[in-house]
Amino acid sequence: MCKYTYFLILILCFFSSELNAQNLSLKITGSNEKETTIITNFGYKQNHFDYNSIINEANSFHEKIIKTGYIESKRLLIKKNNDSSFQIKFQLKNKYETIEINYDSTKIKKSLISSVYKESSSNYFVVPFNNIEETLEHINIKIANNGFPFTKVKLSEIKIKDKKTLVAQLIIEKEENKRSLDKIVIKGYEKFPKSYLRRYLKIKPNKVFNIETIKNKMIALNNLRFAEQTKESEVLFTKDSTTLYIYLQKSQSNTFDGFLGFSTNEETNKLDFNGYIDLELNNNLNYGETFNLLYKSDESEQKNFEAILNLPYLFSTPIGTEISLKILKRDSSFTSVNQKASVFYQLNSKNRVFLGIESTESSNLLENKNNSPITDYKSNLYNLKYIFENRWVSNSLFQIKNRVKLELGLGKRKTDLYNEGQEKITIDAFHSFQLNLKNSFFTRINGALLNSDSYFENELFRFGGINSIRGFTENSVLASRYIILNTEYRYKLSNSIYAHTILDFSNFENKLSKTKENLYGFGLGFGIKTKAGLLKFNFANGKTETQSFQFSNSKIHLSLVSIF
Structure with missing residues (x-):
């Protein structure tokens, strides 16, 4: 029993000493009442664990007041009032508000000083005292980014001009010769396209070394979807050269997207199946090229084939090219062949501008062509396109944060009877609003407009389905103009599973049939990241303005996006 009592007393004594050690208080005063008020306004930590913490706080406080202009301040005494209370007294003295910094205009260009501090003369500039450190740092960065990375900037010959102003001389120590980037070495992915290094990243040898620009x-x-950094870039400085090392690895960027959909046929009351295949191959030749292949077949006996080839930086120039072929066959009604060819310029890593031509030829396959809304025609358009794309840095479920694709076309359509001018506008833009780590809100606007004096059924836009307005049959809606708003509230259950709502709206016009209508789609869905890829499940119901809700109109869409 005595042993336990003795042990308990030791524990109580230990915690008692700990509690006392954590309750030391500090009060800092000035040499007079005015200085004490100034010190109180500065603020400082009053409660401390031990005596060393009090001393550190006093030193930190002294450094803080010196940086604000009290360079003549002194710490007078440390007084212990009792076992848990300490008092430290400072003498602030005079506060200097500004410093006049002189510089040698024959060695330091005025443009350099003006770029940092606009209010300057030919041989000096005045800086608020509390901005001295920041100003010198900016001057150092400017000089370092101009090919002198080992520059040192300091003030010397500091003197008192008057009660509010100090005077100092600016001294800059730097190398005699300006450094340039002599060599760039890629580690890990040695076959990284050299044109992307020169044109996409815009890093070129024999240019003035600028570390901030490189970062x-x-x-x-x-x-960049086909490559990623494995670690931060490094720079090797020798006496005569500067070498940049970039550490990369080739990323899995090929995608395969497919889905299977099924719904009840209103005429036969049997299940109809439809689906599509979307294959995208990126940088398989280590050139930065992209090849897209799309094949879609739906229950309305409509078949769609599309192939797109994108070749950036032709012959190491900043110009790339994109060509595409699209074939559409609608049962035994018509076929349309669309061809596009364009050149593009990559403005930066997120923006591209395209200029090209588009040719479409459509043929009526019906035996009885009289009074048919389908007509043989040929059209030629000149296109201007803009694409903005911003990718997530690290998101295993969603690769792209926001994207804008806007295309304008102007040209003519020809038939056997007459020619007429046409304009075409298409837009596809989406953005994901990240509310917090688990919640996000996705919005997408997709629309198109065909402006013409007359319209044929085989040239109208077709939409509906998982990639447009959900709850409707694939490509079941024909329009000369349409706009679609897709929204999803997404909740991330884990790093590989998310659930979302579906709320879609569309307004469209068909000038051929002289109809205008609103469409609505709503439902639920989820996505699961598996070893095979991202599996998406959507259950949606679509309705028109005049149609009441019917559960039998619901559509189930399954898709699988694999990255390899």
Whole structure:
């Protein structure tokens, strides 16, 4: 029993000493009442664990008041009032508000000083005292980014001019010769396209070395889908050369997207199946090229084939090219062949501008062509297209944060009887609002407009289905103009599973049939990241303005996006 009592007393004594050690108080005063008020306004930590913490706080406080202009301040005494209370007294003296910094205009260009501090003369500039450190740092960065990375900037010959102003001389120590970037070495992915290094990242040898520019350009790699950094870039400085090492690895960027959909046929009351295949191959030849192949077949006996080839930086120039072929066959009614060819310029890592031509030829396959809304025609358009794409830095479920694709076309359509001018506008834009780590809100606007004096059924836009307004049969809606708003509230259950709502709206017009209508789609869905890819499940019901809700109109869409 005595042993336990003795042990308990030791524990109580230990915790008692700990509690006392954590309750030391500090009060800092000035040499007079005015200085004490100034010190109180500065603020400082009053409660401390031990005596060393009090001393550290006193030193930190002294450094803080010196940086604000009290360079003549002194710490006078440390007084212990009792076992848990300490008092430290400071003498602030005079506060200097500004410093006049002189510089040698024959060695330091005025443009350099003006770029940092606009209010300057030919041989001096005045800086608020509390901005001295920041100003010198900016001057150092400016000089370092101009090819002198080992520059030192300091003030010397500091003197008192008057009660509010100090005077000092600006001294800059730097190398005699300006450094340039002599060599760029890629580690890990040695076959990284050299044209992307020169044109996409815009990093070129024999240019003035600028570490800040290089850091900013490395950020652009986040928007590159086929390569990623394995670690931060490094720079090797020798006496005569500067070498940049970039550490990359080739990413899995090929995608395969497919889905299977089924619904009840209103005429036969049997299940109809439809689906599509969307294959995208990226950088398989280590050139940065992209090849897309799309094949879609739906229950309305409509078949769609599309192939797109994108070749960036032709012959190491900043110009790329994109060609595409699209074939549409609608049962035994018509076929349309669309061909596009364009050149594009990559403005930066996120923006591209395209200029090209588009040719479409459509043929009526019906035996009886009299009074048919389907007509043989040929059209030629000149297109201007803009694409903005911003990718997530690290998101296993969603690769792209926001995207804008806007295309304008102007040209003519020809038939056997007459020619007429046409304009076409298409837009596809989406953005994901990240509310917090688990919640996000996705919005997408997709629309198109065909402006013409007359319209044929085989040239109208077709939409509906999982990639447009959900709850409707694939490509079941024909329109000369339409706009679609897709929204999803997404909740991330884990790093590989998310659930979402479906709320879609569309307004469209068909000038051929002289109809205008609103469409609505709503439902639920989820996505699961598996070893095979991202599996998506959507259950949606669509209705028109004049149609009442019917559960039998619901559509189930399954798709699988694999990355390999």
